[in-house]
Amino acid sequence: xxxxxxxxxxxxxxxxxxxxxxxxxxxxxxxxxxxxxxxxxxxxxxxxxxxxxxxxxxxxxxxxxxxxxxxxxxxxxxxxxxxxxxxxxxxxxxxxxxxxxxxxxxxxxxxxxxxxxxxxxxxxxxxxxxxxxxxxxxxxxxxxxxxxxxxxxxxxxxxxxxxxxxxxxxxxxxxxxxxxxxxxxxxxxxxxxxxxxxxxxxxxxxxxxxxxxxxxxxxxxxxxxxxxxxxxxxxxxxxxxxxxxxxxxxxxxxxxxxxxxxxxxxxxxxxxxxxxxxxxxxxxxxxxxxxxxxxxxxxxxxxxxxxxxxxxxxxxxxxxxxxxxxxxxxxxxxxxxxxxxxxxxxxxx
Numbered sequence: 209x210x211x212x213x214x215x216x217x218x219x220x221x222x223x224x225x226x227x228x229x230x231x232x233x234x235x236x237x238x239x240x241x242x243x244x245x246x247x248x249x250x251x252x253x254x255x256x257x258x259x260x261x262x263x264x265x266x267x268x269x270x271x272x273x274x275x276x277x278x279x280x281x282x283x284x285x286x287x288x289x290x291x292x293x294x295x296x297x298x299x300x301x302x303x304x305x306x307x308x309x310x311x312x313x314x315x316x317x318x319x320x321x322x323x324x325x326x327x328x329x330x331x332x333x334x335x336x337x338x339x340x341x342x343x344x345x346x347x348x349x350x351x352x353x354x355x356x357x358x359x360x361x362x363x364x365x366x367x368x369x370x371x372x373x374x375x376x377x378x379x380x381x382x383x384x385x386x387x388x389x390x391x392x393x394x395x396x397x398x399x400x401x402x403x404x405x406x407x408x409x410x411x412x413x414x415x416x417x418x419x420x421x422x423x424x425x426x427x428x429x430x431x432x433x434x435x436x437x438x439x440x441x442x443x444x445x446x447x448x449x450x451x452x453x454x455x456x457x458x459x460x461x462x463x464x465x466x467x468x469x470x471x472x473x474x475x476x477x478x479x480x481x482x483x484x485x486x487x488x489x490x491x492x493x494x495x496x497x498x499x500x501x502x503x504x505x506x507x508x509x510x511x512x513x514x515x516x517x518x519x520x521x522x523x524x525x526x527x528x529x530x531x532x533x534x535x536x537x538x539x540x541x542x543x544x545x546x547x548x549x550x551x552x553x554x555x556x557x
Contacts, residue, residue, distance in 0.1 A: 231433040231486050236514030238525035243437045246518060250442035251319065253352070260322055267326050272333035277302045280329070285369040289361040295347040296366045297325055298377070299332045305340035308380035310543050313367050313411075314345040315399070317390030319420070319439065319447035320359070321351050328389075339540065342379050344370055348395070355453035356465040363399045364406075371409045383543040385413035390439070390489075390517065391447065393419025397467035397496075404475045413542035414479040415535060418517060422468035422492040423448040423456035435488030438517040444488060468492055473499050478506040480538040482531050484515025508538050 235243065251259060273280055281298045300309070314332055316323045325345030332343035348362035367386065374381045386403075388396040393416040400414050426445035435441050448456040452465065463470035479500055483493040490511075500507040512519070512527040522528050 242518040276333040276337040299343040309342040310383035311379040315388035315392035317392040320451040352450035387415025389417040427457045474503040478542045482510040
């Protein structure tokens with residue numbers, strides 16, 4: 209075989225490798241096993257029920273009351289929009305550190321079509337035990353069975369109920385944070401915009417982890433590196449089409465459903481965002497952070513090299529620990545429940 213043939217064969221081999229994976233070489237070694245252990249499968253209408261079933265089986269029903277000195281209570285609260293009642297779950301420390309607890313209102317992820325608050329229980333229980341939070345999670349209605357504004361109304365009703373029953377819950381309505389991961393982050397951002405405009409009450413911190421903010425990502429040209437693994441462009445398209453009840457990218461979509469559509473983010477509370485460089489949502493997270501800064505909102509942005517959408521499954525990885533530390537720090541700082549002194553936390557009692 210001549211040199212030209214060898215060169216051509218080598219180039220073809222490289223080309224085939226690139227076609228097989230355009231971004232594997234960029235993944236942080238500490239979290240690369242996820243792409244082999246969790247096969248990337250595009251979510252569609254035909255696969256949704258099976259994925260829901262498998263996810264439900266995989267979710268460990270961990271008893272956080274055995275892991276942390278906390279209580280867990282489920283409660284059914286009314287909708288403020290004449291919709292069906294909404295279930296929330298409340299995690300509190302057994303012995304509160306304060307007369308009034310700060311409230312962390314948690315919205316779970318799942319691409320708008322999957323998931324439940326179960327996945328956030330350990331983190332919420334840890335927050336309650338270590339820092340005296342009352343953590344409330346909402347069981348919002350899932351798409352495609354329910355389209356917007358169902359999710360906005362459920363999330364808003366759950367939080368409004370907490371504010372109106374602050375004395376019963378023992379919470380401080382001057383120290384309220386809203387947050388979520390992935391779809392939960394997108395719903396949290398939309399909820400924050402709605403709260404800003406309704407002016408019925410205030411929130412004081414917005415916490416967005418790997419947030420799903422922009423339906424237009426699902427119809428944009430393929431990113432050269434982001435979104436190959438775990439949560440793909442096709443799955444994202446299915447999620448957005450399911451919750452909007454229409455094709456993504458249409459004109460006149462409410463910013464409460466798609467936060468990246470907001471003409472102004474002014475008036476939002478201090479916001480924390482983290483994202484991985486090969487996460488499908490990298491561009492929309494960066495643009496959202498830029499818009500927050502432009503509109504005068506205090507924003508803290510962390511971009512983690514080689515991190516994909518399943519990075520939280522590796523809590524001991526370096527940047528996972530860094531994300532946990534910085535997001536907690538931002539939360540405590542925004543709610544003014546500790547003093548910063550020589551980089552040490554001193555909780556206010």
